[in-house]
Amino acid sequence: MPDSAYPAMIDILRDFLDDLASASLDETTIGALTADLSDWRGRLEPLKAGEDERMFGRVDDVPGHGQVMCPAFAIEEQDATSVRATVSFGDYFLGGNAAAHGGAVSLLFDEVLGIPANSGPAMMARTAYLHVNYRAITPMNRPLTVTATLYAVEGRKRFVRGELKDGERLCADADGLFLELLPGQQ
Numbered sequence: 001m002p003d004s005a006y007p008a009m010i011d012i013l014r015d016f017l018d019d020l021a022s023a024s025l026d027e028t029t030i031g032a033l034t035a036d037l038s039d040w041r042g043r044l045e046p047l048k049a050g051e052d053e054r055m056f057g058r059v060d061d062v063p064g065h066g067q068v069m070c071p072a073f074a075i076e077e078q079d080a081t082s083v084r085a086t087v088s089f090g091d092y093f094l095g096g097n098a099a100a101h102g103g104a105v106s107l108l109f110d111e112v113l114g115i116p117a118n119s120g121p122a123m124m125a126r127t128a129y130l131h132v133n134y135r136a137i138t139p140m141n142r143p144l145t146v147t148a149t150l151y152a153v154e155g156r157k158r159f160v161r162g163e164l165k166d167g168e169r170l171c172a173d174a175d176g177l178f179l180e181l182l183p184g185q186q
């Protein structure tokens with residue numbers, strides 16, 4: 001995707017969602033925003049495309065693959081069985097009491113554990129289960145470290161563990177089973 005403005009547009013969209021989530025809105029602003037968003041719906045609707053033609057979540061060389069569903073993480077280290085990345089939960093991912101939403105933490109783990117689960121040449125693997133333990137509050141708006149390691153492979157089963165840390169403090173850990181798809185399996 002050389003020279004595309006898409007990654008910068010996704011960055012602005014992330015910032016917009018953080019600003020929206022952290023704002024106290026008056027009725028005039030809500031009305032203006034509704035009109036602008038409605039205008040954009042009209043512009044985007046005719047551009048609907050099949051999965052293979054979409055960009056959202058499918059851009060390999062930008063953090064988060066160019067989507068805003070999950071916090072963008074930046075990979076610092078990666079090998080065949082493990083990955084380490086930094087991530088920050090913006091206001092859009094606030095749960096309550098200054099802690100990140102648990103669903104957003106799970107979504108992050110699904111994405112990050114999916115990397116070592118899918119790093120080999122074999123068929124793609126899908127998440128069969130993802131067990132998440134919330135060990136301490138996941139703080140907002142600061143760099144955290146997320147890691148994932150493929151620790152066992154049994155036939156089609158790939159077992160992956162992950163941790164989310166604020167410095168040395170463990171915020172959450174996860175254990176996932178990813179199953180290699182069979183030929184023809186969706």
Ligand SMILES: CCCCCCCCCCCCCCCC(=O)SCCNC(=O)CCNC(=O)[C@H](O)C(C)(C)COP(=O)(O)OP(=O)(O)OC[C@H]1O[C@@H](n2cnc3c(N)ncnc32)[C@H](O)[C@@H]1OP(=O)(O)O
Pocket residue numbers: 057058065067069070110111113114115118125126127128129157177179181182185
């Ligand atoms: C933010 C967006 C950005 C997008 C940007 C894309 C970027 C690209 C990055 C890639 C990163 C992908 C990471 C995301 C990955 C997903 O999130 S995938 C979406 C969530 N997962 C799903 O939708 C899966 C839904 N489930 C299924 O499709 C099927 O259940 C499965 C997982 C394919 C397994 O079905 P199956 O092949 O029929 O397997 P089955 O014969 O039932 O079981 C095989 C064995 O596994 C065991 N097993 C199966 N399920 C379980 C279970 N839940 N617990 C324990 N054992 C189990 C069975 O007991 C059996 O064991 P054995 O008897 O052989 O010892």
